[in-house]
Amino acid sequence: TQLLEQSPQFLSIQEGENLTVYCNSSSVFSSLQWYRQEPGEGPVLLVTVVTGGEVKKLKRLTFQFGDARKDSSLHITAAQPGDTGLYLCAGGDAGNMLTFGGGTRLMVKP
Amino acid sequence: NAGVMQNPRHLVRRRGQEARLRCSPMKGHSHVYWYRQLPEEGLKFMVYLQKENIIDESGMPKERFSAEFPKEGPSILRIQQVVRGDSAAYFCASSPLSADTEAFFGQGTRLTVV
Numbered sequence: 001t002q003l004l005e006q007s008p009q010f011l012s013i014q015e016g017e018n019l020t021v022y023c024n025s026s027s028v029f030s031s032l033q034w035y036r037q038e039p040g041e042g043p044v045l046l047v048t049v050v051t052g053g054e055v056k057k058l059k060r061l062t063f064q065f066g067d068a069r070k071d072s073s074l075h076i077t078a079a080q081p082g083d084t085g086l087y088l089c090a091g092g093d094a095g096n097m098l099t100f101g102g103g104t105r106l107m108v109k110p
Numbered sequence: 111n112a113g114v115m116q117n118p119r120h121l122v123r124r125r126g127q128e129a130r131l132r133c134s135p136m137k138g139h140s141h142v143y144w145y146r147q148l149p150e151e152g153l154k155f156m157v158y159l160q161k162e163n164i165i166d167e168s169g170m171p172k173e174r175f176s177a178e179f180p181k182e183g184p185s186i187l188r189i190q191q192v193v194r195g196d197s198a199a200y201f202c203a204s205s206p207l208s209a210d211t212e213a214f215f216g217q218g219t220r221l222t223v224v
Contacts, residue, residue: 042201042215102152
């Protein structure tokens, strides 16, 4: 069974601060996705990374896939209240289902 | 291009009743997945279907739960004789290719069993 562990589980910060969320596994994944989920809504896909060492930027969000394709990180610069939500990572392995981490619940206070 | 459509958004059932949750995938997507999310938790995989076939139901409880994706019409997740522990948000996702590629989610059905 493949497992993805996210840390921290909860994070409360002030507007303007930087933060990093981690997604770790002992398994190798062929791809890794990051989703954000707001209360009462479904997860929305933010990014997919497929190459070991890959870095993708989406405005203030920077996503990195580990060299060994076992872990990933999401860094947010100058967080804003609109970034508040549940951040989920999901690993894909060819022919198998996406495996989701438990999520990091982020709250950004104005 | 409409996204993944789930209905109803909210469903209340009494213990022992049946719950039917519907999911229409994005146009052109033939792979559908159902996930369950308990309050304050992540997503737990239930079942993966392609048109008329169940590919992986390893996350589905053995009793009372069933899923289908007919040739025509939406995918249906059916829960018979619901119990309080079935209360959760049920999300459907679809993708155009294999199971490990990007999945696009619906807004979910929130089931409350009273």
